[in-house]
Amino acid sequence: MNALLTVTRAARLVGVTRAVLQKKIQSGEMISFDGKVTVESLLACYPDAQLEDNAEFTRLEKIRELAFGKRVFERALPDVEVLASRLAELSKILADNQEQVSQFNKLLNKLWDKLDAIKEQANADTRLMAENLKLWIKNEVESAMEPGFSNPLAIRDNMLRVMAAQVTVLPSKHDFLVEGQDTLLEAAMRSGIPLSYGCSGGNCGLCKAKIVSGQVKKTLNHDFVISETEKSQGYVLLCSNTAVSDVVLEAPVAGSVQDIPFQQLSARVKKTEEFAGDMLLLHLQTPRTQRLRFLAGQSVSLRVGGAFSAELPIASCPCDDRNLLFHLRRQPGNLFSDYVFDHLKCNDSVEVEGPQGEFILHEKSPRALYFIAFDGGFAPIKSLIEHALSLDAQSIHLHWIGSSREAIYLHNVARAWDDALDNFHYLEHVAGFDLRAVTAKREENLMSQFREIVGGDAGLVQGDVYLAGPASAVLLAEQFFLALGLPKTRVSVAVIN
Numbered sequence: 001m002n003a004l005l006t007v008t009r010a011a012r013l014v015g016v017t018r019a020v021l022q023k024k025i026q027s028g029e030m031i032s033f034d035g036k037v038t039v040e041s042l043l044a045c046y047p048d049a050q051l052e053d054n055a056e057f058t059r060l061e062k063i064r065e066l067a068f069g070k071r072v073f074e075r076a077l078p079d080v081e082v083l084a085s086r087l088a089e090l091s092k093i094l095a096d097n098q099e100q101v102s103q104f105n106k107l108l109n110k111l112w113d114k115l116d117a118i119k120e121q122a123n124a125d126t127r128l129m130a131e132n133l134k135l136w137i138k139n140e141v142e143s144a145m146e147p148g149f150s151n152p153l154a155i156r157d158n159m160l161r162v163m164a165a166q167v168t169v170l171p172s173k174h175d176f177l178v179e180g181q182d183t184l185l186e187a188a189m190r191s192g193i194p195l196s197y198g199c200s201g202g203n204c205g206l207c208k209a210k211i212v213s214g215q216v217k218k219t220l221n222h223d224f225v226i227s228e229t230e231k232s233q234g235y236v237l238l239c240s241n242t243a244v245s246d247v248v249l250e251a252p253v254a255g256s257v258q259d260i261p262f263q264q265l266s267a268r269v270k271k272t273e274e275f276a277g278d279m280l281l282l283h284l285q286t287p288r289t290q291r292l293r294f295l296a297g298q299s300v301s302l303r304v305g306g307a308f309s310a311e312l313p314i315a316s317c318p319c320d321d322r323n324l325l326f327h328l329r330r331q332p333g334n335l336f337s338d339y340v341f342d343h344l345k346c347n348d349s350v351e352v353e354g355p356q357g358e359f360i361l362h363e364k365s366p367r368a369l370y371f372i373a374f375d376g377g378f379a380p381i382k383s384l385i386e387h388a389l390s391l392d393a394q395s396i397h398l399h400w401i402g403s404s405r406e407a408i409y410l411h412n413v414a415r416a417w418d419d420a421l422d423n424f425h426y427l428e429h430v431a432g433f434d435l436r437a438v439t440a441k442r443e444e445n446l447m448s449q450f451r452e453i454v455g456g457d458a459g460l461v462q463g464d465v466y467l468a469g470p471a472s473a474v475l476l477a478e479q480f481f482l483a484l485g486l487p488k489t490r491v492s493v494a495v496i497n
């Protein structure tokens with residue numbers, strides 16, 4: 001087992017989230033070198049690490065399943081050939097280890113003979129010393145053979161290597177695990193890493209990346225042609241290959257909205273569902289050969305019925321496969337809203353253009369995340385929270401302020417996150433008036449709600465604040481937090497009408 005482990009693998013080994021280990025690293029409780037932790041410091045923090053000690057990890061997986069509707073967690077076991085390759089690799093390591101053990105045994109026997117030879121020629125004191133040394137060696141060898149002697153993390157690491165391969169992306173140093181039959185691209189997206197891609201089907205070549213070390217296997221035939229020179233340099237398509245062993249690859253990672261190209265595609269309606277508060281869930285699915293590349297929190301323009309269009313925030317995260325979710329409020333007289341509520345059916349085509357918007361997560365910030373959603377402002381905030389969950393953010397706080405109780409239309413989702421995750425905290429607040437029309441008289445009412453929120457959590461002023469909802473409420477909240485002394489760079493705003 002390597003002396004240094006990435007935080008992803010170490011967290012998986014002891015059954016906690018990356019956020020928990022990162023907290024220990026920041027507090028100095030666990031030692032890290034260049035983003036990796038030593039096995040020794042991991043064992044010092046988790047001396048009782050056992051194979052079954054994975055409660056927190058399981059809990060996170062459950063909430064992810066809930067958040068993503070089990071759509072991206074359907075497959076658990078790797079491809080048979082991948083499994084066979086990983087087992088073959090482990091068998092080779094086992095054979096090498098057995099050979100080493102046999103060499104050590106021979107060495108031990110020689111040492112035994114030498115000690116016996118010394119005993120025969122030595123005086124009484126030396127004979128006693130040699131006898132004691134033999135006894136000590138015998139005891140040490142016997143205790144090393146005890147079943148409990150072996151490091152449980154080493155056993156777990158080997159099991160993990162069969163079920164999942166680890167990928168490190170250069171130069172960004174992001175890392176993620178490839179599980180089940182996921183391609184490298186799918187696994188990266190599930191972990192919230194925005195690699196470059198276009199079609200996800202082997203046609204566009206945008207996901208081309210260079211394998212620096214490790215073994216990959218093609219799982220999908222692709223039309224895009226990689227030249228022989230590029231192949232010899234290690235280039236592959238991430239959407240068409242999976243990892244057989246641990247892999248290091250070179251690929252660009254989107255760091256800002258400028259890195260995401262403008263796209264146009266035709267999606268299909270998978271489902272529509274009406275919520276309380278005159279809200280509707282619009283669930284679109286992009287074609288297998290063309291996915292939408294976007295950053296969590298961004299919006300797109302939708303055109304329905306060939307004529308009616310609107311810009312809507314995406315309420316799902318990029319880690320959610322081909323699914324694009326939107327929350328739409330009924331607005332009688334608005335042609336787009338009328339068409340979606342009254343005419344749009346399953347399988348209808350919806351034109352999608354975008355993405356746009358800069359309401360995205362500051363991923364490199366070490367601060368706690370505070371989300372304040374007003375009514376339908378929950379849509380882009382849901383996208384950001386799901387993305388933050390896939391990145392194992394350390395501390396996530398959600399306050400949902402509704403014009404009425406019905407306006408907090410997905411409180412069950414927020415409460416489920418709160419129940420299942422130690423690092424997620426949720427509170428809902430009812431304003432009692434229409435947040436789209438905050439009059440001067442009601443401004444004070446809303447400000448006192450903000451003061452109450454800040455008064456209940458001293459950490460908020462140290463965190464990153466994300467505000468989304470109708471203009472009158474969001475802009476008032478922005479003013480409030482800036483007046484508290486938060487710098488503009490730590491207050492992000494999305495106006496949702």
Ligand code: FES
Pocket residue numbers: 196197198199200201202203204205206207208224237238239240
């Ligand atoms: S070839 Fe288009 S995303 Fe891979």
